[in-house]
Amino acid sequence: MKAEYNSTNLPHLIVIGGGFAGLELIKKLNGKSIRITVFDKHNYFNFQPLMYQVASGGLGPDAIAYPLRKIIGPMPNVAFRMAEVLRIDTKLNEVETNIGKFNYDYLCIATGAQTNFFGNTELEKYSMQLKSIPDALDLRSDILQEFEKALSESKTGDVERYLNFVVVGGGPTGVETAGALAEIKNHVLPADYKEIDASKMKVHLIEAAPRVLSSMSEISSKKAQQFLEELGVKVQVNTAVKSYNAKTGELTLSSGEILKTDTVIWSAGVKGKTIDGIPEESITRGNRYKVDAYNKIENCNNVFAIGDIALMTTDAAYPNGHPMVGTVAQQQGRLLGKNILNLLQNKPLKPYKYLNLGSMATVGRHKAVLEVFGIKMQGYTAWLGWMFLHLMLLVGFRNRIVVLLNWMWNYFSYQRAIRIITRPFVHKQ
Ligand SMILES: Cc1cc2nc3c(=O)[nH]c(=O)nc-3n(C[C@H](O)[C@H](O)[C@H](O)COP(=O)(O)OP(=O)(O)OC[C@H]3O[C@@H](n4cnc5c(N)ncnc54)[C@H](O)[C@@H]3O)c2cc1C
Known part of the structure; x- marks a missing residue:
C-alpha cells in the first residue's frame, strides 16, 4: 500500500x-x-546543547533552530501541526x-x-532559565542590559548587583554558561564598556554536590573546575541556594554568604x-x-x-x-x-538498552572535557572534539555552516558577534 x-x-x-x-x-x-x-x-527543532551560545551572543537563534516543516515536508505519510x-x-x-x-x-x-525549581516559587519567578530559544534571547538581553545599567549608574549607584552573575547548578549547562560569561568578562566587557572596570564583573557558579559535572569522572570534574577558575569564575561546591529577594537583589547561600545580583541563572535541575x-x-x-x-x-x-x-x-x-x-x-x-x-507486523519487539557514547562539556577557548568510548580527554583536543561532534549533531547543512563561520569569527576576533538587544528583557516585579 x-x-x-x-x-x-x-x-x-x-x-x-x-x-x-x-x-x-x-x-x-x-x-x-x-x-x-x-x-x-513551536515550528522549529531546537538544538538545546548550543543554547548557551545564543544567550552569550556567540550564535544567533537561527543557527541552532531548524524548521520542522522543512524536515517533515518531504515525508509523504507525515503531517505537522503547530x-x-x-x-x-x-x-x-x-x-x-x-x-x-x-x-x-x-x-x-x-x-x-x-x-525544576524544586518548589522554590521565588526562584521560579525571578531567576533566568535556559530551556527555550526565547529564554536564551532573554538572557542575552539581560546580560547586555545589566552592563548598560552598571554604566549609567556607575557614579551614583551600587553597581555590584548589575555586575554579579550567578549560575546555579554545575551540570554541563551551568559549566558552559559560566565559562561563556567569564569570556564575556575577559574580552567583551573591556572592549565594549571601557568605562566599566571589568574586574568588577564577577561570575559565580554554585553547586550543591561535592563537584561540578558529577555525571562525569572525577578527573573531568576537577579539570572543568580548574578551567573555570583559570577564567576567573568563582566556583562554590557543597553549596545550595537558600532564597532570593528580587527587590534587594540578595541571593542567600547555604553557607550564609549573601551575593548581590540581578541575574540568577537557574540550571540546577529538570x-x-x-x-x-x-x-x-x-x-x-x-x-x-x-x-x-x-x-x-x-x-x-x-x-x-x-x-x-x-x-x-x-x-x-x-x-x-x-x-x-x-x-x-x-x-x-x-x-x-x-x-x-x-x-x-505482529513481530516481537526489541527492548531498549542505552548505548552510552560518552559525555562532554566545554568551558571556553581550548578548555573542554570529553569522555568518549572510555577515553578521557581534557583541554585543546577535547575542545576540538567537542566542536566537531556538535557540528555533526546539528540538524541541517546551513546551520552547520552558520555555526562554523560564527565560531571561526569568534575565535579570531575574541568577540561574541551578536551583542544586540532586539527584545529588551523586563525583570518580573
Ligand atoms: C541548555 C541545555 C543544554 C543541553 N545540552 C546537552 C548536551 O550537551 N548533550 C546532550 O546529550 N543533551 C543536552 N541537553 C539535553 C537534551 O537537549 C535533551 O535530553 C533532549 O532535548 C531530549 O529530547 P526530547 O525529544 O525528549 O525533548 P526535546 O528535545 O526538549 O523536545 C520536546 C519537544 O516537545 C514540544 N512540546 C512540549 N510540550 C508540548 C505540548 N504540550 N504540545 C506540543 N508540543 C510540546 C517542545 O516544543 C519540544 O519541541 C541539554 C538541554 C538543555 C536545556
Whole structure:
C-alpha cells in the first residue's frame, strides 16, 4: 500500500513533540504504512546543547533552530501541526489541542523536560532559565542590559548587583554558561564598556554536590573546575541556594554568604513535561512517565513515551533510569520506530538498552572535557572534539555552516558577534 498521509485506512500515530526523540521516531517511519501527525507548539527543532551560545551572543537563534516543516515536508505519510497538546483522553484515544481534537490509534509522547525549581516559587519567578530559544534571547538581553545599567549608574549607584552573575547548578549547562560569561568578562566587557572596570564583573557558579559535572569522572570534574577558575569564575561546591529577594537583589547561600545580583541563572535541575490525562499512577520520579522496556507507558495500552519524559528502569545498567540527554532520546526514538513497525507486523519487539557514547562539556577557548568510548580527554583536543561532534549533531547543512563561520569569527576576533538587544528583557516585579 502506498504510504500517504491522506490514506485514511492506515493506522494513525500521533507524536507530541518534534525534539530529539520525536524526530528520530518519524525518520524511522518515513514512507512506511502508517499515517503520522506531529504536534509541536513551536515550528522549529531546537538544538538545546548550543543554547548557551545564543544567550552569550556567540550564535544567533537561527543557527541552532531548524524548521520542522522543512524536515517533515518531504515525508509523504507525515503531517505537522503547530499546536500545543493540552489533554489526552486515553479512553477515547483522543488528544485535545489548542486547534481542536484529534484521534489516534497509537500515541507517542515526546514532550521533553522543563526546569525544576524544586518548589522554590521565588526562584521560579525571578531567576533566568535556559530551556527555550526565547529564554536564551532573554538572557542575552539581560546580560547586555545589566552592563548598560552598571554604566549609567556607575557614579551614583551600587553597581555590584548589575555586575554579579550567578549560575546555579554545575551540570554541563551551568559549566558552559559560566565559562561563556567569564569570556564575556575577559574580552567583551573591556572592549565594549571601557568605562566599566571589568574586574568588577564577577561570575559565580554554585553547586550543591561535592563537584561540578558529577555525571562525569572525577578527573573531568576537577579539570572543568580548574578551567573555570583559570577564567576567573568563582566556583562554590557543597553549596545550595537558600532564597532570593528580587527587590534587594540578595541571593542567600547555604553557607550564609549573601551575593548581590540581578541575574540568577537557574540550571540546577529538570523534570518531565507531562500532559493532563495520563493516569497519575503512571507518573513517577522526576515527573516522568514510567515506561516498560519498549517505551510503553505503564497502565496504558497504545501510548508510548520517549526521551526526557520517559523513565525506564528495566535496563540493568541504569536501574534508576537513563540520563536526560539527547543520545538517549534519539536512540529511544529510533528503536520505537522499529518496534511500531514490528507491532504492525505482529513481530516481537526489541527492548531498549542505552548505548552510552560518552559525555562532554566545554568551558571556553581550548578548555573542554570529553569522555568518549572510555577515553578521557581534557583541554585543546577535547575542545576540538567537542566542536566537531556538535557540528555533526546539528540538524541541517546551513546551520552547520552558520555555526562554523560564527565560531571561526569568534575565535579570531575574541568577540561574541551578536551583542544586540532586539527584545529588551523586563525583570518580573
Ligand atoms: C541548555 C541545555 C543544554 C543541553 N545540552 C546537552 C548536551 O550537551 N548533550 C546532550 O546529550 N543533551 C543536552 N541537553 C539535553 C537534551 O537537549 C535533551 O535530553 C533532549 O532535548 C531530549 O529530547 P526530547 O525529544 O525528549 O525533548 P526535546 O528535545 O526538549 O523536545 C520536546 C519537544 O516537545 C514540544 N512540546 C512540549 N510540550 C508540548 C505540548 N504540550 N504540545 C506540543 N508540543 C510540546 C517542545 O516544543 C519540544 O519541541 C541539554 C538541554 C538543555 C536545556
